[in-house]
Amino acid sequence: MTDLVITNATVVTCDAMGTVIADGGLMVDNGRIERIALSADLEAAAASARRVIDGTGYILMPGLINTHCHAADSLFRGLVEDLPLEPWLQTVWKAEGAILNPETCRLGSVLGFAELLLSGVTTVMDMFWYPSETVKAARQVGMRVSTGGIFFDPPGVTGHDLEGRIAEAEQFFEEFGAAEDVFPAVLPHGAYTVAPENLKAAKEIADRHGALFSTHAAETRAEQADITGRYGRSVIRHLDHLGLLDERTVLAHCVHLDDEEIDILARTGATAVHNPMSNLKLASGFARVPEMLAAGVRVTLGTDGAISGNDLDMWMALRLAATLHKAVSAKADAVSTAQALAMMTSAGAAALNAGDRIGSLEPGKLADMVLVDVKRPHAVPMFDPITHLVYSTAKSDVRHVFVGGEQVVRDGVLTRHAIEETIEDVELLTPKIAASIA
Missing domain, CATH: 3.20.20.140 (Metal-dependent hydrolases)
Known part of the structure; x- marks a missing residue:
């Protein structure tokens, strides 16, 4: 049983050929990408996967x-x-x-x-x-x-x-x-x-x-x-x-x-x-x-x-x-x-001498990947997803992030760490930081 299947996304692989799949997705098992294909070809895998994500309205790209x-x-x-x-x-x-x-x-x-x-x-x-x-x-x-x-x-x-x-x-x-x-x-x-x-x-x-x-x-x-x-x-x-x-x-x-x-x-x-x-x-x-x-x-x-x-x-x-x-x-x-x-x-x-593991969406590589929201006013119309990523995307458009197949950002929120605690600790330290150059 496949761990994760993402379908219905615009897939920007960033591979050597610059492959883009207009309606596609991928399969993830044991933290690695198992397959990248058209959404229609992933239906059987999605039916039995532990988790399925509908990527409609998103660009799926490497981290x-x-x-x-x-x-x-x-x-x-x-x-x-x-x-x-x-x-x-x-x-x-x-x-x-x-x-x-x-x-x-x-x-x-x-x-x-x-x-x-x-x-x-x-x-x-x-x-x-x-x-x-x-x-x-x-x-x-x-x-x-x-x-x-x-x-x-x-x-x-x-x-x-x-x-x-x-x-x-x-x-x-x-x-x-x-x-x-x-x-x-x-x-x-x-x-x-x-x-x-x-x-x-x-x-x-x-x-x-x-x-x-x-x-x-x-x-x-x-x-x-x-x-x-x-x-x-x-x-x-x-x-x-x-x-x-x-x-x-x-x-x-x-x-x-x-x-x-x-x-x-x-x-x-x-x-x-x-x-x-x-x-x-x-x-x-x-x-x-x-x-x-x-x-x-x-x-x-x-x-x-x-x-x-x-x-x-x-x-x-x-x-x-x-x-x-x-x-x-x-x-x-x-x-x-x-x-x-x-x-x-x-x-x-x-x-980083890691081109065999990260940097593109390809079978066998680690499932480090990002879903970018393209349903926002500044994202339409989208004629070319690569042009959109380079010239129109903002960091706030990133909604979901996976590292080794684990979702570490869900709907713009960290899943492993409550960042509010860190922010509070930094704010408590701020007066001392300001005084350090006074």
Whole structure:
């Protein structure tokens, strides 16, 4: 007996062929997609399934993948405004140092992950202190997470030296290396906060475990000037020189790249994570996304933290990724709808070395999926569902979310966690957060 059958939906698979089924659905058994077909071909399975969902008026699509986030920084949403990255970071780090500990990191992560999951994000790559607390928070709401040990040369929130950072990274693999809901990683903050030898130490750990490696890269002109002044090479050339770039490397931002640096990313297979909302708000600049795509660089999407974009809205990131570059390049076809949608689905999965499990609706893959309401005034008429997803969909249109076949959002409400408790705890902490930068 099949666990779940969804019928009568517009199915946007996000597979390599861009398959769309106008009146279709799928079967789920043991947390994985068993079959995708026309609704008429699923009638027999529906008759005996444990649960059947009528998808009339919905787009059924894979869960969204956010490849760069600092979810716990949701605690500081709107706290630091109208500053460029470098002075902005100094204020952010002051607030984090005063507020963050394992308990508050978990609290902020639950808040951020709840926002993401309610908007259809089922997997997130998250860089933050106390990564084991990050995993606990993700499990509390019911989503997958890629995270791991942080490398940062100053003491930071945890006060670790290099040996402490290495120990934390190794401990993370011992604890979560075999977990299906965790994609382990090592995450040094950036080339301007982590010395070359420490970046290499972080990558050695990632390589030894066959894991992901993620860092901020080429976010601002000031960062480029700083790294070039220190090492005689730009950020991407510096990372390449250190042997840090390969197909398991995920680089957040990549705003300021020249042609050769784009070619380096293409040659090495490293991923560039586009964070358009954060880049706009911090006046960091416009990433050369069309040029990266043309060169064969894998480009994915991220929200960054809510402290730099004020929310964690992947639908906003999607629409910006599809539109910004048209204006910057004066080319209306600079980024296609299919390319933009892939950034937060199939490309995101490939960046996490998980394209065989998530990122598209295909038989055998994990049943991470979203039902998007298209019965609303802004959703009709709908001539092309992919165009609708890219240009018209809002996060509030996400009504139902499944992770591994489990419904973790039902009618816009989390099923695993009462978010009101988290909101109350955050509001109680708010005066202390405000005082941290006074």
